[in-house]
Amino acid sequence: MTKVAVAAPSSAALEAGLAVVAEGGNAVDAAVAASIAAMCTEPGIVSIMGGAYVNIWPGGGPPVVIDGNVEMPGRGLDPSRFGQGIRFVETQYGGGITLGAGYGSVANAGAVHALSRAIELHGKVPWSRVVEPTERVCRDGFAVGAASALYLGIVRESLFGDDAEAHAIVTGPEGHTLRAGDVVQNSDLADILELLAVQGPALFTTGVVGRVLIEEMAAHDGLLTRDDLLAYEAVVRRPTLRQLGDWTVALNPPPSVGGPMLAVMLGELAGREPGWSWTDVIDIQTRVLSYRLSVHDRSPDLLADGDALLQLVERHGLAGLPTSASTAHVSAADSDGTACAITMSSGYGAGIAIPGTGILLNNALGEPELNRLGLHALAPGTRLASNMAPTTARSSSGGCLAVGSPGADRITTALLQVLGPALLRGTDIEDAIEAPRLHVRFREDGTPAVEHERDPAIAAAVETRGLPRYEYPSRHMYFGGVGAARLDGAELFAAADSRREGAVGVASSDGA
Numbered sequence: 164m165t166k167v168a169v170a171a172p173s174s175a176a177l178e179a180g181l182a183v184v185a186e187g188g189n190a191v192d193a194a195v196a197a198s199i200a201a202m203c204t205e206p207g208i209v210s211i212m213g214g215a216y217v218n219i220w221p222g223g224g225p226p227v228v229i230d231g232n233v234e235m236p237g238r239g240l241d242p243s244r245f246g247q248g249i250r251f252v253e254t255q256y257g258g259g260i261t262l263g264a265g266y267g268s269v270a271n272a273g274a275v276h277a278l279s280r281a282i283e284l285h286g287k288v289p290w291s292r293v294v295e296p297t298e299r300v301c302r303d304g305f306a307v308g309a310a311s312a313l314y315l316g317i318v319r320e321s322l323f324g325d326d327a328e329a330h331a332i333v334t335g336p337e338g339h340t341l342r343a344g345d346v347v348q349n350s351d352l353a354d355i356l357e358l359l360a361v362q363g364p365a366l367f368t369t370g371v372v373g374r375v376l377i378e379e380m381a382a383h384d385g386l387l388t389r390d391d392l393l394a395y396e397a398v399v400r401r402p403t404l405r406q407l408g409d410w411t412v413a414l415n416p417p418p419s420v421g422g423p424m425l426a427v428m429l430g431e432l433a434g435r436e437p438g439w440s441w442t443d444v445i446d447i448q449t450r451v452l453s454y455r456l457s458v459h460d461r462s463p464d465l466l467a468d469g470d471a472l473l474q475l476v477e478r479h480g481l482a483g484l485p486t487s488a489s490t491a492h493v494s495a496a497d498s499d500g501t502a503c504a505i506t507m508s509s510g511y512g513a514g515i516a517i518p519g520t521g522i523l524l525n526n527a528l529g530e531p532e533l534n535r536l537g538l539h540a541l542a543p544g545t546r547l548a549s550n551m552a553p554t555t556a557r558s559s560s561g562g563c564l565a566v567g568s569p570g571a572d573r574i575t576t577a578l579l580q581v582l583g584p585a586l587l588r589g590t591d592i593e594d595a596i597e598a599p600r601l602h603v604r605f606r607e608d609g610t611p612a613v614e615h616e617r618d619p620a621i622a623a624a625v626e627t628r629g630l631p632r633y634e635y636p637s638r639h640m641y642f643g644g645v646g647a648a649r650l651d652g653a654e655l656f657a658a659a660d661s662r663r664e665g666a667v668g669v670a671s672s673d674g675a
Contacts (some may be wrong), residue, residue, distance in 0.1 A: 213509030231277020263529020
């Protein structure tokens with residue numbers, strides 16, 4: 164009998180994960196099932212046509228990261244096609260952003276490829292059984308989450324208003340903006356999931372969904388081609404490893420941006436133990452994020468620059484550094500010592516659906532923070548930048564941990580402030596998650612400012628550094644939504660961040 168603990172972004176995602184456990188699934192099966200459910204039941208937040216990273220540390224084996232991040236499309240196209248197919252949408256989300264939408268904003272998606280590969284390599288139940296719980300919930304109905312309701316309340320008309328099918332997906336049954344708790348169905352998507360259970364990722368390449376998608380792209384100035392779909396591969400990578408006290412931590416490696424940044428932050432924090440303070444947290448964030456802004460956010464080769472960053476800090480420490488949308492996460496751990504962390508993203512959404520499928524498309528090419536080199540500037544086949552940093556860890560005593568967070572560039576800073584206390588100082592993971600947080604943000608003029616939740620010690624540290632600050636009066640989803648699952652001795656448990664709606668549970672293969 165295998166017991167599995169799951170931390171998921173919604174009750175629908177949790178129930179999908181636990182349903183697979185009852186059929187004999189392990190932590191990987193549960194995390195993948197919960198992720199599929201999240202991508203299909205959180206409209207506007209994530210989509211099954213987005214990107215994902217899967218970090219797996221199997222009991223008794225080495226850790227791996229499966230890279231299913233989105234790619235730059237456009238294989239075989241005439242250069243004149245680039246720069247087209249995008250409309251710019253001004254929104255008040257996140258304090259006001261302008262994002263690119265439309266067919267030209269859609270990147271080549273890899274989430275389904277990565278999740279399928281995870282089941283193939285480390286799952287215990289068939290792919291069809293992993294998909295089935297989400298097919299059922301999309302057909303029967305699911306409750307809209309608070310994150311979706313908040314986002315769609317801002318962008319439903321401006322972003323999704325130009326596409327009737329997409330607009331219908333993000334609209335309540337009586338024509339109103341979706342509210343948290345509204346129960347909605349997506350029967351078109353349920354039909355697609357029924358096919359996905361049988362055909363696997365091929366449904367989105369050579370299958371009917373792929374064919375319809377390519378026809379729509381050609382008709383509306385999109386860049387995605389059949390060659391792009393056929394060329395996509397989920398890449399199995401060796402994680403970046405760091406030692407934190409009694410724990411070995413496996414992090415998302417280059418070309419990810421989030422993983423290397425978190426690795427550097429955690430390594431520096433460990434070097435300042437046992438006496439690090441909020442002032443140290445501010446200093447570490449400022450210096451690492453400044454380096455990211457000047458190098459990684461404008462990098463034409465994220466793999467090389469990521470490796471260079473890790474080598475630079477290993478040789479010279481933090482002093483060697485020059486200065487100058489939307490995600491969801493699932494964590495699972497099981498009694499056999501396997502940990503699985505999955506973070507997924509589809510950006511802010513392209514505002515369009517694949518006709519007849521109930522699937523909303525990503526807008527990764529229209530996310531300003533992921534395309535600092537300019538619109539459509541990357542070569543086709545290039546993996547885009549990503550903040551996603553799903554993380555696993557193992558202790559010398561055999562315990563394991565899966566952890567991660569949504570939150571764009573706050574992913575790494577949130578995880579720094581959870582993993583530091585939990586793994587270096589032995590703070591309970593629940594307490595570490597609920598503790599107040601800060602984030603160093605760089606303003607338009609390149610100068611740093613500190614945003615933080617209310618806490619006298621943080622305020623004093625910011626004043627000591629002489630930096631401008633903005634204080635949130637209470638815990639806020641801006642600072643992430645960390646979810647963790649952990650095996651500690653014989654105890655298996657999960658924890659979810661109160662900053663963002665989440666659900667946790669433990670189940671076993673005998674249904675207990």
